[in-house]
Amino acid sequence: MKNDIFSINLQKHNYLNMQEEIFQDKINAEKKIEPKDWMPDGYRSHLIRQISQHAHSEIIGMQPEGNWITRAPSLRAKMILLAKVQDEAGHGLYLYSACETLGVTRDELNKQLHEGKAKYSSIFNYPTLSWADMGAIGWLVDGAAIVNQVSLQKTSYGPYSRGMIKICKEESFHQRQGYEIMAHMANGTKEQKEMAQDALNRFWWPSIMMFGPQDSDSPRTGNAMKWKIKRKTNDELRQNFIDKTVAQAELIGLKIPDPDLKWNEERGSYDFGEIDWEEFWNVVNGNGPCNEQRLEHHKKAHTEGEWVREAAKAYAKKQTHNE
Amino acid sequence: MNKAATIWEVFIQSKNGLPHKHVGNVHAEDKEMALQNARDLYTRRNEGSCIWVVKSEHIVSSVPEDEESFFDPANDKVYRHPTFYDLPDGAKHI
Numbered sequence: 001m002k003n004d005i006f007s008i009n010l011q012k013h014n015y016l017n018m019q020e021e022i023f024q025d026k027i028n029a030e031k032k033i034e035p036k037d038w039m040p041d042g043y044r045s046h047l048i049r050q051i052s053q054h055a056h057s058e059i060i061g062m063q064p065e066g067n068w069i070t071r072a073p074s075l076r077a078k079m080i081l082l083a084k085v086q087d088e089a090g091h092g093l094y095l096y097s098a099c100e101t102l103g104v105t106r107d108e109l110n111k112q113l114h115e116g117k118a119k120y121s122s123i124f125n126y127p128t129l130s131w132a133d134m135g136a137i138g139w140l141v142d143g144a145a146i147v148n149q150v151s152l153q154k155t156s157y158g159p160y161s162r163g164m165i166k167i168c169k170e171e172s173f174h175q176r177q178g179y180e181i182m183a184h185m186a187n188g189t190k191e192q193k194e195m196a197q198d199a200l201n202r203f204w205w206p207s208i209m210m211f212g213p214q215d216s217d218s219p220r221t222g223n224a225m226k227w228k229i230k231r232k233t234n235d236e237l238r239q240n241f242i243d244k245t246v247a248q249a250e251l252i253g254l255k256i257p258d259p260d261l262k263w264n265e266e267r268g269s270y271d272f273g274e275i276d277w278e279e280f281w282n283v284v285n286g287n288g289p290c291n292e293q294r295l296e297h298h299k300k301a302h303t304e305g306e307w308v309r310e311a312a313k314a315y316a317k318k319q320t321h322n323e
Numbered sequence: 324m325n326k327a328a329t330i331w332e333v334f335i336q337s338k339n340g341l342p343h344k345h346v347g348n349v350h351a352e353d354k355e356m357a358l359q360n361a362r363d364l365y366t367r368r369n370e371g372s373c374i375w376v377v378k379s380e381h382i383v384s385s386v387p388e389d390e391e392s393f394f395d396p397a398n399d400k401v402y403r404h405p406t407f408y409d410l411p412d413g414a415k416h417i
Contacts (some may be wrong), residue, residue, distance in 0.1 A: 037387045083367075090364055097347045105327055106350065163347070170368070205348070316329075316352035 008190045027228050032158040034103040043227050046220065047157055048102050049118070050229065052109045053093035056120035060294050062088045065137060072133055080177050081134065087174065091167050099157040114299055116286065123206050125288030130191075132185050132199035138178015140200075140207040140245070146171050146242045148211065156228035179248065186252040193253075200249065209280045210274075211238040217277075242270050320321040330379040331357040333364075335371040343375050351376075 019038050026246035028128055033039055062085050069085065096106055112118035123141050149171065153164045185196035212234040224230040249256050260273035328350035336341035346365050349359035357376040387395055401407050410417065
């Protein structure tokens with residue numbers, strides 16, 4: 001074969017096609033992809049985007065709940081909430097750790113978050129106004145996250161899959177503690193029940209928006225399914241969550257704020273009302289009630305921690321000298 | 324000064340008698356901090372009786388591209404498996 005620039009490009013092209021074919025065969029055979037394996041650039045960048053968004057969500061998600069630690073109504077509630085918020089930090093770190101295996105640094109991921117280039121789940125841009133919101137978040141937000149994460153345990157990227165398995169083991173305590181708060185309040189005084197219903201009213205729609213745009217408006221779903229990064233589509237996961245949750249609301253005497261919610265015998269699922277996608281995109285694009293506050297707080301904590309990181313480095317250097 | 328933190332790989336032994344198993348990594352500057360961070364991150368529910376931390380840069384790994392040739396020496400030695408051997412009918416406890 002001639003070695004002019006055209007044939008070199010052709011050889012490179014053929015090589016990439018061959019690699020991509022081997023890669024897709026592995027995916028189709030349900031084999032996991034590990035960090036050192038060859039992978040298409042698009043697979044890598046999709047994973048970095050998805051995993052970092054997931055990690056940022058865990059970390060930013062500490063804020064709305066952290067807001068209530070000092071005002072928890074009992075010592076028991078306070079200890080539980082502290083443990084839960086600590087778990088969220090842990091989940092964020094498992095995910096950053098998985099993301100770093102793709103060749104991106106933690107500093108870069110933080111920078112993308114601070115510059116608004118990386119997103120986090122919009123649900124955390126809503127304020128937590130009452131103690132009942134701690135119930136609603138655990139029950140609905142963690143509940144929705146579990147549905148998503150259970151399906152992601154089978155994602156094709158090894159480190160992400162292992163992170164999801166660990167997170168799922170820890171997450172069910174979160175949902176149960178939230179539902180317990182809701183059940184207590186729903187069975188409490190009239191005012192307490194109203195607070196619980198109010199929290200459900202405010203968090204229901206944002207929770208079902210957590211699964212993202214409808215499949216018909218989700219441009220990246222195709223590749224994510226082909227590469228088995230995602231195992232179920234946004235709409236499938238959303239339906240799954242709604243079907244699980246309706247009976248839980250009924251059991252504690254709360255009403256899901258959707259007049260169109262109706263059991264569909266034929267589908268074996270609930271039909272539900274139209275989601276306000278304008279609100280969804282508005283919050284995603286930075287105009288939710290707390291977007292600015294959440295990001296500012298993260299930047300502030302990061303900046304104020306600078307001296308700690310420096311001191312730790314200086315201490316380590318000194319230790320090495322002394323050894 | 325290089326600002327990026329040092330990355331340590333974390334291995335946990337879930338109980339005595341079992342091998343240490345890789346669980347992920349932590350950022351830390353010295354070995355004590357690495358151990359404490361690993362404890363806080365990976366054993367919040369008594370998952371372990373012992374933790375190892377190793378700087379990531381000290382891990383040497385085989386590479387997937389060489390997988391075939393690297394592991395090739397094992398391929399043609401079926402006689403290393405017990406099923407390779409013909410035993411007379413009726414042989415027991417073997």
